[in-house]
Amino acid sequence: MPSPYFTKLTKIMLLTQTEENYLKAIFKHSEEAGKGVATTNAIAIEMNTAPASVTDMLRRLSEKKLINYEKYKGVSLTDSGRQVATELIRKHRLWECFLVDKLDFEWDEIHDIAEQLEHVNSPELIRRLNEYLGTPRFDPHGDPIPDEHGNIPEREFITLSNLEPGQTGELIGLQEHPDSLMKFLKKINVAIGTKITVLEYNEFDESLYIQINNEKKGGLSRKVSDNLLMKVI
Amino acid sequence: MPSPYFTKLTKIMLLTQTEENYLKAIFKHSEEAGKGVATTNAIAIEMNTAPASVTDMLRRLSEKKLINYEKYKGVSLTDSGRQVATELIRKHRLWECFLVDKLDFEWDEIHDIAEQLEHVNSPELIRRLNEYLGTPRFDPHGDPIPDEHGNIPEREFITLSNLEPGQTGELIGLQEHPDSLMKFLKKINVAIGTKITVLEYNEFDESLYIQINNEKKGGLSRKVSDNLLMKVI
DNA sequence: TAAGACTTTTAGATTAATCTAAAAATATTT
């Protein structure tokens, strides 16, 4: 519904889903990526729109004091913009927990549904959902769930590619989670919590020979091992 | 997101939330109300818009073959429009069950949240949600939940105002459910499933003297008793 | 440091959803 749906009285302005999605994209490409600012182009690619559309939106978000924006200089979130973004990420990840823990979805089936659910606006709903789920700290992909104040739990990890032969680690997350990676991991029986032991390192292609849960053995490309975030055990 | 988001290939066209809400409004004022057709004005009031906006939308919905529309003659749903409407009602009511059964919300707190959740598009989500809830046939307000084919369970009922003194009934639903009525019923400890015995009928104001669950006794106005749908026991 | 390449913004349109004011059609009352 494109209409001016604010609420000035309560000081909570209601944003359109589109505005919310832009804020998430900006968060991802500034803070999460550690770059400080997000560029117009990066946002355009993330949002699947023309760069001109991004410029337009940046003007509007800037007017609403959700972002710091200077022409040609890139954008960052203001405190209130960051607040909105982390709340969205919190909602997204809590819903992902719900889908997996309660409705038995698999981790590669939930993202698109959570993309929709995250825009449902009801603080009380999220409060109760969180409680119902037992206040989880990480979602089914191992990603940290911001708390109600926007604080994001820290994860300590080392990528599997950085483990030495002989070391064993437990999978606690993924660097990126494209569908193709999740499908592949499902096939070789690797999921969050799986124990992986590095048996050999092959210098030629930087692949690893590994053992999964002290059972099956197999090879793993560098590209995959770079994406697996492990806790050494 | 106002953009042309169809999918012609799958023959499932994705509607905007606004279009979906109009279809629900048309369903309510044509089929549910038993009138055959919904009028522009009734839809405008339901949707909280100007009648001119309704006319505009009717043209668009008609173009998409979701409604039968002839200028000045009122509108009715086509089969595909009815399909969409009943699916929305199904989703709305299933989510209401979830909110009450799983998250412990009260029946007067859930409607607005369900209004948002009903627009989440994922048939598999609804399939699993329905299963998770144990395939309920009625929602927390006693309203029937359409099945996956759009069939709506029939309710047999008699309003409390039509019970004779001496008769006892169980509350199975409400005619209308404004917030004020639900709050009042909560206060006098009446909910779906509550047993009510009619002790006396007062001719002057058509009020009833009743007993609730064989315990508390009290008076009830005609306006309230007209709204309580009972099953005689 | 100037040319070329890339990025970003501006200009000008389009579409969905809305509005108000006015005209047209239909319904109700004298």
Place this chain on the structure above:
DNA sequence: AAATATTTTTAGATTAATCTAAAAGTCTTA
């Protein structure tokens, strides 16, 4: 059956979100 009232539609604008094409700014590299 007129006159009046009510309902519905048309006309003309507006706003959010998008697009393409072109201009302007910034970066890279010879």
